[in-house]
Amino acid sequence: MTWISKSTTAIGALLLVHACYSAQEHAALQAIKMTTTELPADISIEVLVATLVLSLGLVLSTATLRPVKWHVWAGTMEREGRHAFAQDTTDEKDTVTNPFGMLETRPSFVDIRRHKADFAKWVKPNPQ
Known part of the structure; x- marks a missing residue:
């Protein structure tokens, strides 16, 4: 301020x-x-x-607002890097150099049926 x-x-x-x-x-x-x-x-x-x-x-006393449009924010991040928005953030994970990194590293959907079948095989004793 x-x-x-x-x-x-x-x-x-x-x-x-x-x-x-x-x-x-x-x-x-x-x-x-x-x-x-x-x-x-x-x-x-x-x-x-x-x-x-x-x-x-x-x-x-408020900080400068970030761009609302994703492509404007991503372009700024690619041109200016990590420090483009670093002054108005407290979360280090919020400023990354690759704006699409979050989408590339997110976990995929969980296959419930496969987990259920694996659990059923684990619970059943194996007849040998």
């Missing part, structure tokens, strides 16, 4: 905490007076502004 996104997130969080405290204080004062009034407009506006500023700070 850059300092801009960190400071924007901190300011948004501080505004949201202040708005929540103001709303709680307003509710406590209304409980003492035994009356019910609506929340003042300035507190509602502060909540909305704080939410927007906090959301902006969180959006600014």
Whole structure:
């Protein structure tokens, strides 16, 4: 996160905490007076502004998105190699040099009938 996104997130969080405290204080004062009034407009506006500023700070701190199309991602991986997307990932298995390696090394389907026949042969004693 850059300092801009960190400071924007901190300011948004501080505004949201202040708005929540103001709303709680307003509710406590209304409980003492035994009356019910609506929340003042300035507190509602502060909540909305704080939410927007906090959301902006969180959006600014996100990493660059990867391409959605598989052929764009595969082309980037083949041209630039393993380090093309390494800065925004924490999983080492997620960045491989061959984008189709996962398809080439996956296990094939299990033949249940063959396993059942093998098990039946193993369970039956062999008459010799």
